Amino acid sequence: MFEILRKSLKTGIVTERYPQTPPQISPLARGRPEIDFGNWKDARPAAAVCPTGAIAYSDQGGERATTFDLGKCIFCGLCAEADPAIRVTNRCELAATRKTALQFSATYKLLPDGSHERLLSAPSPAPSSRVPRSPDPAVENLGRKIRRRATDIFGRSLHIREVDAGSCNGCEIEIVGLTGPVYDIERFGIHFVASPRHADMLLVTGPVTRNMELALRKTYDAMPAPRLVVAVGACGCSGGIFGTNYATRGGVDQVLPVDVYIPGCPPNPHALLHGILLAMGRRRLSLIPQSDNLII
Amino acid sequence: MNPSPDVASIAARVQAYFAGRVAAAHAAPPGEIHFDAPLALVAGFSGHLYKKWNARLVSVFADDVRAQTRAFHLYYVFALDALGVFCVLRAPVPGDKLEFPSLANAIPAVDWQEREIQDWFGLKLVGHPNPRRCALHDHWPDVHPLRKDFDLRAPLPPFSGESHKFREVEGEGVFQVPVGPVHAGVIEPGHFLFSVAGEPVLYLQLRLFYTHKATEKLFEAMPVTHGVRLAESISGDSSFAHATAFCHAIERAAGVEPPPRARALRAVCLELERVYNHIADIGAIATDVGFAVANMLAMRLKEKVLRTNEQLTGNRLLRGMARLGGVGLDWDAARTSALSSLLAELPPEFESLVDMIENSSSTQDRLQRTGILTPAVARDLGIVGIAGRASGFCHDLRGNFSGRLYERAPFRVPVYQAGDVKHRMQVRVDEVRQSFSIIRHFMDDLPEGAIRAEIGGLPADRTALGWVEGWRGEIFHWVRTAPGNRLARCKIKDPSLQNWPALSHAIPGNIIPDFPVINKSFNLSYSGNDR
Numbered sequence: 001m002f003e004i005l006r007k008s009l010k011t012g013i014v015t016e017r018y019p020q021t022p023p024q025i026s027p028l029a030r031g032r033p034e035i036d037f038g039n040w041k042d043a044r045p046a047a048a049v050c051p052t053g054a055i056a057y058s059d060q061g062g063e064r065a066t067t068f069d070l071g072k073c074i075f076c077g078l079c080a081e082a083d084p085a086i087r088v089t090n091r092c093e094l095a096a097t098r099k100t101a102l103q104f105s106a107t108y109k110l111l112p113d114g115s116h117e118r119l120l121s122a123p124s125p126a127p128s129s130r131v132p133r134s135p136d137p138a139v140e141n142l143g144r145k146i147r148r149r150a151t152d153i154f155g156r157s158l159h160i161r162e163v164d165a166g167s168c169n170g171c172e173i174e175i176v177g178l179t180g181p182v183y184d185i186e187r188f189g190i191h192f193v194a195s196p197r198h199a200d201m202l203l204v205t206g207p208v209t210r211n212m213e214l215a216l217r218k219t220y221d222a223m224p225a226p227r228l229v230v231a232v233g234a235c236g237c238s239g240g241i242f243g244t245n246y247a248t249r250g251g252v253d254q255v256l257p258v259d260v261y262i263p264g265c266p267p268n269p270h271a272l273l274h275g276i277l278l279a280m281g282r283r284r285l286s287l288i289p290q291s292d293n294l295i296i
Numbered sequence: 297m298n299p300s301p302d303v304a305s306i307a308a309r310v311q312a313y314f315a316g317r318v319a320a321a322h323a324a325p326p327g328e329i330h331f332d333a334p335l336a337l338v339a340g341f342s343g344h345l346y347k348k349w350n351a352r353l354v355s356v357f358a359d360d361v362r363a364q365t366r367a368f369h370l371y372y373v374f375a376l377d378a379l380g381v382f383c384v385l386r387a388p389v390p391g392d393k394l395e396f397p398s399l400a401n402a403i404p405a406v407d408w409q410e411r412e413i414q415d416w417f418g419l420k421l422v423g424h425p426n427p428r429r430c431a432l433h434d435h436w437p438d439v440h441p442l443r444k445d446f447d448l449r450a451p452l453p454p455f456s457g458e459s460h461k462f463r464e465v466e467g468e469g470v471f472q473v474p475v476g477p478v479h480a481g482v483i484e485p486g487h488f489l490f491s492v493a494g495e496p497v498l499y500l501q502l503r504l505f506y507t508h509k510a511t512e513k514l515f516e517a518m519p520v521t522h523g524v525r526l527a528e529s530i531s532g533d534s535s536f537a538h539a540t541a542f543c544h545a546i547e548r549a550a551g552v553e554p555p556p557r558a559r560a561l562r563a564v565c566l567e568l569e570r571v572y573n574h575i576a577d578i579g580a581i582a583t584d585v586g587f588a589v590a591n592m593l594a595m596r597l598k599e600k601v602l603r604t605n606e607q608l609t610g611n612r613l614l615r616g617m618a619r620l621g622g623v624g625l626d627w628d629a630a631r632t633s634a635l636s637s638l639l640a641e642l643p644p645e646f647e648s649l650v651d652m653i654e655n656s657s658s659t660q661d662r663l664q665r666t667g668i669l670t671p672a673v674a675r676d677l678g679i680v681g682i683a684g685r686a687s688g689f690c691h692d693l694r695g696n697f698s699g700r701l702y703e704r705a706p707f708r709v710p711v712y713q714a715g716d717v718k719h720r721m722q723v724r725v726d727e728v729r730q731s732f733s734i735i736r737h738f739m740d741d742l743p744e745g746a747i748r749a750e751i752g753g754l755p756a757d758r759t760a761l762g763w764v765e766g767w768r769g770e771i772f773h774w775v776r777t778a779p780g781n782r783l784a785r786c787k788i789k790d791p792s793l794q795n796w797p798a799l800s801h802a803i804p805g806n807i808i809p810d811f812p813v814i815n816k817s818f819n820l821s822y823s824g825n826d827r
């Protein structure tokens with residue numbers, strides 16, 4: 001007993017202060033790949049090595065349409081090895097409230113040798129732009145209201161029911177890590193609960209297997225409204241490397257309405273915290289610079 | 297140390313015993329002996345190998361080659377542990393008589409694997425004690441997804457038909473308690489049905505395969521380089537082990553050996569995976585008997601390893617590091633010094649975690665004689681890995697099957713007979729200590745040179761077995777290559793598939809509140825099992 005107390009005192013506090021401090025991630029970590037769309041010469045090598053189809057292209061009538069889908073990316077870094085216009089960063093706070101915010105596309109003029117040149121249309125949304133604005137001020141206003149309402153309802157304390165809808169258990173390793181002393185999710189008033197009836201948020205991993213679909217729906221139905229659904233990891237966002245097949249549905253939003261998508265394979269614990277806080281209305285979207293990222 | 301087995305003489309002696317009815321096939325990768333035999337001889341062949349050669353049947357699977365030979369092939373992989381040799385028996389199932397005899401009565405260890413073949417290939421099992429569906433749930437339509445004429449992306453109709461009927465357990469005061477597939481904690485899905493009389497459990501029925509996601513079929517639909525990434529997602533906690541087993545199989549099919557530096561880095565990464573998982577499990581076992589402080593310490597230590605992994609390989613679960621022919625990236629001075637500081641800090645902290653648990657008598661009280669798996673049952677079920685070694689199983693592929701990966705590494709297999717939770721924890725403690733010295737051994741004398749060998753074009757229609765002793769137990773990947781650097785079949789055997797049935801034997805007599813800790817002490821992968 002005293003021995004344990006002594007050890008605890010000696011260890012001190014190991015909990016990180018994230019999000020007050022930036023995520024502690026090694027500069028060597030592989031996070032979001034950035035494509036230099038303006039200088040991209042050929043989509044084919046990267047698309048050939050990309051195991052999930054996150055980088056893809058289609059050629060038609062002298063034009064090439066390229067897409068990069070962060071929701072499918074497993075951050076393997078192979079594209080950057082194959083293509084000098086792609087760089088791997090260690091950025092992990094990538095959660096988004098809309099799937100389309102994770103998808104970037106650009107159109108090029110196709111050259112006879114199969115490469116491409118001249119950007120015909122810029123990637124949207126641009127990787128470094130600020131929070132994407134919706135064109136209609138009324139919609140934007142509504143969005144603000146909803147966010148405030150969400151913060152009122154969920155922003156203080158939140159109960160999460162986690163459901164593994166067929167993951168490889170990689171996401172679970174990081175989610176469990178949130179309850180440890182380093183990330184200590186309870187400091188935000190967030191608890192993982194056993195019963196969906198106590199839960200405000202459904203945190204779902206996996207591509208949603210055929211065998212888990214019913215259990216997932218039932219868990220959702222058992223939750224009191226209002227409720228949030230967060231899709232975790234490449235599989236949760238899009239089916240990931242498993243995609244859609246005879247045994248999988250290809251992502252959480254094929255089955256339930258999703259409020260926040262957290263890319264990653266698996267998402268780093270900071271990325272998970274970021275996404276969960278985003279869903280609670282306690283953080284803004286991630287496409288803005290680190291410094292003004294906080295609204296707590 | 298490593299006995300160099302005389303493959304040719306083993307093959308000749310087995311052939312002689314069967315007087316020509318078994319053929320030792322052509323060119324096999326080193327350390328593998330391939331035999332061909334008619335289906336009727338499979339039982340006799342297995343019996344001979346078990347009795348005469350002290351073999352273990354480690355994997356049973358099928359392959360649809362109707363397009364080439366109008367037959368299915370069944371494969372039986374035996375480990376001859378003492379000799380460090382695998383015997384692979386191939387038997388054809390003719391396309392006009394789709395059935396095969398079960399070995400489950402003689403070798404209970406193959407129970408689920410045989411049923412999986414029945415479900416996935418539509419080959420009828422003859423003489424199996426419980427031939428019900430296993431890998432495909434009961435209310436699936438009548439499809440056989442691993443047949444070649446089944447389309448990976450085929451949309452299946454919604455569920456209909458009958459749902460699973462569990463066995464009835466009857467008697468005065470007997471209750472059945474269903475649990476899952478969604479569990480109370482943050483863990484993978486599966487269904488457990490407990491039958492209890494008062495507090496003690498009488499009988500436990502398991503129903504898994506909730507996370508089946510067409511993994512084996514997917515391997516057939518992608519180039520082998522992508523397969524490495526898919527292998528990382530077979531069981532996330534064994535990302536590196538599975539990906540390395542896959543690479544091992546491909547390298548053996550191609551006849552390429554990774555350079556010494558790559559082998560050393562592989563071994564170090566495998567040990568890092570072992571260390572973080574074992575530490576996490578030790579903490580989780582403590583937490584399941586109410587000792588949260590120990591778990592917090594364990595989670596802090598695990599986080600240290602994960603962060604070191606991130607520095608070493610760019611990913612906390614070591615993803616991206618496995619690569620065909622070697623490893624993904626080399627370690628410069630900055631990386632190796634991150635590992636050195638981990639090796640300086642972690643061992644004393646780990647010892648204090650072990651002390652904390654050993655000195656807590658209330659914890660020890662809950663672990664001792666809880667969830668006993670007797671050596672006899674473990675042997676019958678073919679239980680491997682940590683769970684096996686706590687119940688008398690004395691093998692570890694890092695020994696005789698090291699595949700030049702663990703050459704000269706300081707290493708001794710910890711074996712206990714008690715088979716309870718405490719000893720499954722003790723195996724982990726022993727192994728973590730050894731992992732520290734194995735990592736030091738490799739890092740002290742890291743070979744210089746290339747980190748990858750070129751695989752080049754993969755020859756078509758070769759078969760090869762790849763393996764790795766993962767932290768949980770032995771992992772096998774078997775491949776048959778196809779033209780264009782692709783695979784015609786990839787069979788994955790996670791130790792979980794072998795070990796899950798052990799739970800049904802370790803639980804009876806214990807109380808339901810002890811189930812979490814017993815389950816945790818096995819810590820089997822649902823995803824690895826279900827694929």
Ligand code: SF4
Nearest residue numbers: 050073074076077079
């Ligand atoms: S890092 Fe992402 S985009 Fe690049 S190859 Fe890997 S999965 Fe594809």
